[in-house]
Amino acid sequence: xxxxxxxxxxxxxxxxxxxxxxxxxxxxxxxxxxxxxxxxxxxxxxxxxxxxxxxxxxxxxxxxxxxxxxxxxxxxxxxxxxxxxxxxxxxxxxxxxxxxxxxxxxxxxxxxxxxxxxxxxxxxxxxxxxxxxxxxxxxxxxxxxxxxxxxxxxxxxxxxxxxxxxxxxxxxxxxxxxxxxxxxxxxxxxxxxxxxxxxxxxxxxxxxxxxxxxxxxxxxxxxxxxxxxxxxxxxxxxxxxxxxxxxxxxxxxxxxxxxxxxxxxxxxxxxxxxxxxxxxxxxxxxxxxxxxxxxxxxxxxxxxxxxxxxxxxxxxxxxxxxxxxxxxxxxxxxxxxxxxxxxxxxxxxxxxxxxxxxxxxxx
Numbered sequence: 001x002x003x004x005x006x007x008x009x010x011x012x013x014x015x016x017x018x019x020x021x022x023x024x025x026x027x028x029x030x031x032x033x034x035x036x037x038x039x040x041x042x043x044x045x046x047x048x049x050x051x052x053x054x055x056x057x058x059x060x061x062x063x064x065x066x067x068x069x070x071x072x073x074x075x076x077x078x079x080x081x082x083x084x085x086x087x088x089x090x091x092x093x094x095x096x097x098x099x100x101x102x103x104x105x106x107x108x109x110x111x112x113x114x115x116x117x118x119x120x121x122x123x124x125x126x127x128x129x130x131x132x133x134x135x136x137x138x139x140x141x142x143x144x145x146x147x148x149x150x151x152x153x154x155x156x157x158x159x160x161x162x163x164x165x166x167x168x169x170x171x172x173x174x175x176x177x178x179x180x181x182x183x184x185x186x187x188x189x190x191x192x193x194x195x196x197x198x199x200x201x202x203x204x205x206x207x208x209x210x211x212x213x214x215x216x217x218x219x220x221x222x223x224x225x226x227x228x229x230x231x232x233x234x235x236x237x238x239x240x241x242x243x244x245x246x247x248x249x250x251x252x253x254x255x256x257x258x259x260x261x262x263x264x265x266x267x268x269x270x271x272x273x274x275x276x277x278x279x280x281x282x283x284x285x286x287x288x289x290x291x292x293x294x295x296x297x298x299x300x301x302x303x304x305x306x307x308x309x310x311x312x313x314x315x316x317x318x319x320x321x322x323x324x325x326x327x328x329x330x331x332x333x334x335x336x337x338x339x340x341x342x343x344x345x346x347x348x349x350x351x352x353x354x355x356x357x358x359x360x361x362x363x
Contacts, residue, residue, distance in 0.1 A: 044138050047072050047080070057115055057146030059242030061176070061234075065158035066115035066246065070142050072130070074103040077268065077359070081134035082109065091116050092126035092144045105265035106357065117148045118157070124148060147242055151180030158248035159217045161228075163285060166254030167221040173202075174247065176234065178211040184237070187213055191233045196223040197249055199232050217249060225254035225349070255347060257284040259354040266322050266358040271331050275322035275358055282343065282352065287312035289346040297339035299329035300356050312346065322358055335360050 048070065055068040074080050080103040085094050097110040113128060125145035132138040159172040178185050190199040196219060203214035217232065231246040259282050266275040282290065289312045293302050301321050322337070331337065338357040345351065 043136075044132070044140050046075050048140060048142075053141065054143040055113070055145075057144070057246070059245050060115060060117045060146050060148050061245050061247075062121065062148060062150055062153040063118050063157050064154045064246070065248040066117055066146065067248070068113045068115075068144065070111045070113065070128075072103060072109045072111065072140075074105055074107055076135075077105055077265075078135040079104050080132055083131040083133040084129075085111060085131075086129050087113075087126050088129070089124065089126035091120040091124040091148075092128065094128045094142075104261070106263035107261040111142065113142070113144050115144065115146055115148070121148050121150050149242060149245075151178060152245060153177045153179070154247060158250065161219055161249075161251035163252045164219065164254075166223070166225055169221045170219045170251075172217045172219075172249075174215055174217070176213040176215060178213075179209065185211065187234050187236055189235045190215065191235060192230070193232075194228070194230045194249075196220050197228075197230060197232060215247075219249075219251055223251075223253045226256055227252050252285060255284060255286045255288065255350060257282065257288060257343075257345065257350045257352045259283075259343070259352050261354070263355045263357060264320055266320065266356065268359040268361070269322075270361045271324060277319050277321045280318045280320060280341075280354055282316040282318060284314050284350075287314050288350065289313075290316055290343060291346055292344040293318070293341065294344075295339055295341045295356070297329055297337065297356075299324040299337075300339050300341070302341065320356055322356075322360075324360075331360050 052070070057066050057068070060066045072080075082096070082101045082103070085096055087094050093114040093116060095112045095114060097112060100109045103109045111128065111130065115124070123145070124147075125143070128142040128144065130140040130142065132140070153176070155175050155177075159174060161170050161172060164170050176187065187201060190201070192199060197217065198220070199215055199217045201213050202216045203212075205212050219228075228249065228251045230249050232249055234245040234247065236243045236245065259280055261280065264278050264280050266278055269275050289308075289310070290304070290306060291308075292306070293304060295302065299322050301323050302318055303321075304316070304318050324331070336357065337360050338355060340353055340355055342351060342353045
């Protein structure tokens, strides 16, 4: 397996194989590098850390949406291929977002674990097995657990605002039904980790042994453009670990433009050679126009034709190539080229950016 490396001062180092001492590049840009010398170390730790491989939903109301996203990153020069993703229990459904089985350099893949509170009950746990078959075989185990309560039910299963205009306030509601034996059971408060999401109980009633709470959720107009996927928590007077019950709140605020991947790796090549052409996808929730593209490194070429008269679109494909032979751009001492690309659009508030990187040989 080829890895991204940084050259130590006074030495020239080349890409090592998987069986050599490994030198790994951190995924977060700008690139940071670290070295480990343990031959037997599990290399998948650099795809997802051990402490990020488990999640406990704790208490989940019957029927409520309960999801957790496991993010896999590829800091290696070789493309990773996910052969299969399987769950040990039907209570947890793993979904590979975009069915992205190939993870290229500096890209990520997301596995969403859906806890099936609509079908199952009680304490449940599952192990999601992620099998990697290229460039080396490996197995990653992701663990999910939680307690699906039968005495607390919510309807609808989550608060979905959909796409909303920036600056506008929106309100949604859901109900909580308690059918347990505790006649004094109640919701003490509702906590939100997002200051722009507030919730309060607007009605409480008791009928035929069922205690019902109506909850109003407000999304104020101060949220920045982007996707919101947050939990609010019902804090109950239960004395057990299940006193906090999460409720999912989701929305897309205003127009959003994203670039995929966020870091485009052009590969490894000699300084006097051109890189392969790679593509970045620029996508918006609403049609838009690209008005300008700038890069801080003149050797990074993006041959994209800007046509002011063309109609706005929701998606653009940007071809990217490194051509140092034309520009004479300075090559970094460690051979790792990295540059920021900024995009301007016909919406002055939407200026997406991404990064281009490459490993350039001095000879």
